[in-house]
Amino acid sequence: xxxxxxxxxxxxxxxxxxxxxxxxxxxxxxxxxxxxxxxxxxxxxxxxxxxxxxxxxxxxxxxxxxxxxxxxxxxxxxxxxxxxxxxxxxxxxxxxxxxxxxxxxxxxxxxxxxxxxxxxxxxxxxxxxxxxxxxxxxxxxxxxxxxxxxxxxxxxxxxxxxxxxxxxxxxxxxxxxxxxxxxxxxxxxxxxxxxxxxxxxxxxxxxxxxxxxxxxxxxxxxxxxxxxxxxxxxxxxxxxxxxx
Numbered sequence: 001x002x003x004x005x006x007x008x009x010x011x012x013x014x015x016x017x018x019x020x021x022x023x024x025x026x027x028x029x030x031x032x033x034x035x036x037x038x039x040x041x042x043x044x045x046x047x048x049x050x051x052x053x054x055x056x057x058x059x060x061x062x063x064x065x066x067x068x069x070x071x072x073x074x075x076x077x078x079x080x081x082x083x084x085x086x087x088x089x090x091x092x093x094x095x096x097x098x099x100x101x102x103x104x105x106x107x108x109x110x111x112x113x114x115x116x117x118x119x120x121x122x123x124x125x126x127x128x129x130x131x132x133x134x135x136x137x138x139x140x141x142x143x144x145x146x147x148x149x150x151x152x153x154x155x156x157x158x159x160x161x162x163x164x165x166x167x168x169x170x171x172x173x174x175x176x177x178x179x180x181x182x183x184x185x186x187x188x189x190x191x192x193x194x195x196x197x198x199x200x201x202x203x204x205x206x207x208x209x210x211x212x213x214x215x216x217x218x219x220x221x222x223x224x225x226x227x228x229x230x231x232x233x234x235x236x237x238x239x240x241x242x243x244x
Contacts, residue, residue, distance in 0.1 A: 054215070054216070055213075055214040055215055056076075056198075056202045056211055056214045056215075056216075057214065058074070058076055058110070058112075058198075058211070058214060060074060060076075060108070060110060063076065063110040063111060063112055064110060064111045064132045064136065064139040064140070064143075065108055065109070065110055065136075066098060066102055066108070066109040066110075066140050067098075067102040067103075067105070067107055067108040067109055068105045068108055069108060070108075071102075071105055071106060071107050071108035072106060072233075072234060072237035072238070072241075073101070073106055073107045073108070073212065073213055073230055073233045073234055073237065074107070074108045074110065074212075074213055074214075075097065075107055075108070075109050075110065075210055075211065075212050075230075076110045076111070076112055076210065076211045077089070077094075077109070077110070077111050077112070077208055077209070077210050078112050078113070078114040078195075078199050078204050078207055078208065078209040078210070078211075079111060079112075079113070079114065079207050079208050080113070080114055080115050080116060080117050080121050080207045081121060081124035081125065081128065081146045081147065081150070081158065082117040082118060082120065082121045082124065082150065082151075082153055082158065083117060083153075083207045083208070084150070084153055085207065085208060085221070086147065086207050086208045087147045087150045088221070089208040089220065089221065090143065090144065090147040091147065091148070092223075093220070093221065093223055093226065094109070096223050096227075097109060097223075097226065097230075100227065101230055106230070106234055107230060111139075111143065112195040112198065112199065113125045113128075113129075113192050113195040113196060113199075114195065114196055114199040114204055114207050114209070115192065115196060116206075116207070117153060118153075118156060119156065120156045120157065120158035120159065121158070122186075122189070122192060123158045123159065123160065123163065123183060124146055124158040124163060125188075125192045125195075126182060126183050126186055126187065126188055126189065126192065127142075127146075127158075127160075127163040127164075127167075127179060127182070127183050128142055128143060128146065129182070129187075129188035129191055129192060130174070130178065130179050130182035130183065130187065130188060131167065131172060131174050131179065133182075133188070134174040134175060134178060134179070135172075135173050135174050137173075138172050138173050138174060141170065141172060142166075142167060142170070142172050145166055145167075145169075145170040145172070146158075146163075146166065149166055160180055160183040160184050163179070163183060164176055164179055164180050164183070167179055202216065203216070204216075208220050210226075212226075212229050212230065212233055213233050213237075217229055
């Protein structure tokens with residue numbers, strides 16, 4: 001009887017020891033997994049903090065915006081209103097970015113000028129900047145109207161008469177006399193030239209060109225690639241926020 005009792009106690013003690021060891025092992029695994037997660041988040045945060053020096057520091061407040069100013073991802077498009085590829089970009093890529101990311105508040109989409117096709121590239125830019133300064137909410141409507149009614153690349157179609165009538169036909173809510181004056185007097189020539197200077201210093205060689213959180217992105221006509229880059233930027237922004 002005593003032997004049976006001793007054997008039972010030994011078995012119970014052995015089981016208790018095994019349970020304690022299993023619990024310790026489980027706790028160690030939890031600790032290791034927690035530490036790994038902290039290190040992983042820290043590495044992502046460091047990667048975000050120590051980005052390459054070729055990140056462009058845009059003055060976002062000075063650019064036309066579609067979306068929220070506090071969006072974690074900011075995309076700047078450099079465009080020329082006479083550029084046929086920009087027209088395609090405006091009608092195919094931009095609507096997808098707006099639907100998938102701008103409407104949800106994840107992306108702020110900005111526009112900057114880079115004129116290189118012809119003299120009336122600047123005329124169109126002066127008109128768009130006039131609309132932006134008169135009524136920022138109407139800028140993207142006018143942007144769409146210009147590209148939708150874009151003329152042949154080799155012709156000088158972007159005249160003051162055309163651009164004012166375009167605003168009237170599309171019921172752009174601005175003063176049309178001011179719009180004409182701003183076009184004919186090149187009121188925003190310095191601003192447009194500042195955009196062009198920024199494009200050149202940022203190694204922009206053609207349009208459309210886009211920057212995602214200040215970093216140049218090359219596959220501008222591949223929406224799948226753009227979407228992946230935006231999702232990556234969102235993950236980086238979230239990791240940096242969590243680590244702060």
